[in-house]
Amino acid sequence: MDTALLLKALLIGVVEGLTEFLPISSTGHIILIQDLIGFEGPPGRVFEIVIQFGAVLAVCLVYWRKLISTLLGLFREPVATRFAVNVVIAFLPAAVIGVLAKDYITAYLFNPWTVSVALILGGVAILAIEKFAGRGEVESVDEFTPLLALKIGICQVISMIPGVSRSGATIMGARVLGVRRAAATEFSFFLAIPTMLGASVYSAYKSASELSGSNWALIGIGFVAAFLAALVVVRGLIAFISRHGFAPFAWYRIVLGFLMLGLLLAR
Numbered sequence: 001m002d003t004a005l006l007l008k009a010l011l012i013g014v015v016e017g018l019t020e021f022l023p024i025s026s027t028g029h030i031i032l033i034q035d036l037i038g039f040e041g042p043p044g045r046v047f048e049i050v051i052q053f054g055a056v057l058a059v060c061l062v063y064w065r066k067l068i069s070t071l072l073g074l075f076r077e078p079v080a081t082r083f084a085v086n087v088v089i090a091f092l093p094a095a096v097i098g099v100l101a102k103d104y105i106t107a108y109l110f111n112p113w114t115v116s117v118a119l120i121l122g123g124v125a126i127l128a129i130e131k132f133a134g135r136g137e138v139e140s141v142d143e144f145t146p147l148l149a150l151k152i153g154i155c156q157v158i159s160m161i162p163g164v165s166r167s168g169a170t171i172m173g174a175r176v177l178g179v180r181r182a183a184a185t186e187f188s189f190f191l192a193i194p195t196m197l198g199a200s201v202y203s204a205y206k207s208a209s210e211l212s213g214s215n216w217a218l219i220g221i222g223f224v225a226a227f228l229a230a231l232v233v234v235r236g237l238i239a240f241i242s243r244h245g246f247a248p249f250a251w252y253r254i255v256l257g258f259l260m261l262g263l264l265l266a267r
Contacts, residue, residue: 005218006217006218008039009039009047009218009219009221010222010225012033012034012041012051013051013054013221013223013224013225014226014229015029015030015033016029016030016048016051016052016054016222016226016229017054017055017058017225017226017228017229017230017232018229018230018232018233020055020166020167020230021059021167021185021188021189021230021233022167022168022233022249023122023126023165023167023168023172023249023250024119024168025115025118025122025159025162025163025164025165025166025253026052026055026165027048027052027115027162027163027165027166028118028162028163028165030048031110031112031115031162032112032115032116032260035112041215041218041219042215042218042219045106045207046203046206046215047215049196049199049200049204050200050203050219050222050223051219051222051225051226052196052199052226053196053197053199053200053223054222054223054224054225054226054227054230055196055226055227056192056230057227057230058227058228058231058233059189059190059193059230059234062231062234062235063186070083070084083144085146086144086148087149087190087191087193087194088194089149089150090149090150090152090153090156090170090187091153091191091194091198093150093154093157094153094156094157094160094195095195095198097157097160101160109162110162112260113264114162114163115162115163115260116163116257116260116261116264117261118161118162118163118164119253119257119260120257120258120261122163122164122168122250122253123249123251123253123254125172126168126247126250127250127251129172129175129176129246130175130246130250133175133176134178135180136175136178136179136183137178137180138177138180139180139183140183141183141190143183144179148174148179151173151177152170152173152177152187153191154173155172155173155174156169156170156173156191163257166195167188170184170188171184171185172184172246174187174188181241181242181246182238182242185238185241189234
């Protein structure tokens with residue numbers, strides 16, 4: 001297999017892992033980098049979606065105690081049951097809309113222009129929410145109600161526009177709904193698990209007949225790279241946003257968006 005192609009897959013996997021849980025859009029970064037380095041991976045976006053699940057597995061490792069206690073307490077302990085139900089409820093809106101609109105979104109919105117504009121607008125939205133949302137009253141994911149989870153799930157639907165950011169949409173949506181930064185970020189972590197697992201299985205199933213051995217090698221390299229890079233981010237993100245908030249990510253989005261627009265216009 002072409003060494004250059006393997007290195008490109010490795011690079012994209014690292015970028016995915018570093019950006020998946022930050023409110024800066026991992027999908028947007030992947031689209032921009034693929035365009036810049038000329039990477040064409042396996043068909044049907046299966047490469048991008050499966051490496052995103054690699055990043056999500058980092059959450060499973062870091063929060064394994066919470067996940068195990070939830071599974072063991074399911075239908076026996078009210079807190080564990082409510083938490084699991086809330087994650088499922090929050091997952092459903094994006095799952096339904098994703099199945100219905102996936103082909104349209106992929107065909108018309110997956111391009112560097114959409115990503116650049118979404119990065120800028122999303123950055124402005126984060127700055128506004130950070131300024132006006134207040135501290136928040138909900139301190140823990142165990143305090144979430146089913147209605148709150150549903151509203152956050154509806155916010156996640158917006159992230160289907162590349163460049164918006166799944167974590168950004170869910171975290172900022174939760175902040176507007178009165179959730180504190182740390183709890184909003186943690187719930188975004190947990191919500192990523194069924195969201196990306198479902199997307200990975202669905203995408204792999206749809207594209208299985210088109211994948212070759214070399215394609216699976218690219219997917220494997222990107223998957224491992226994304227997992228390892230995400231471990232670094234997940235372990236440090238809560239502490240970072242507790243000290244600095246989300247404004248640094250907002251300014252990063254705005255600068256990157258304008259930079260990419262400039263490069264696109266200069267072509």
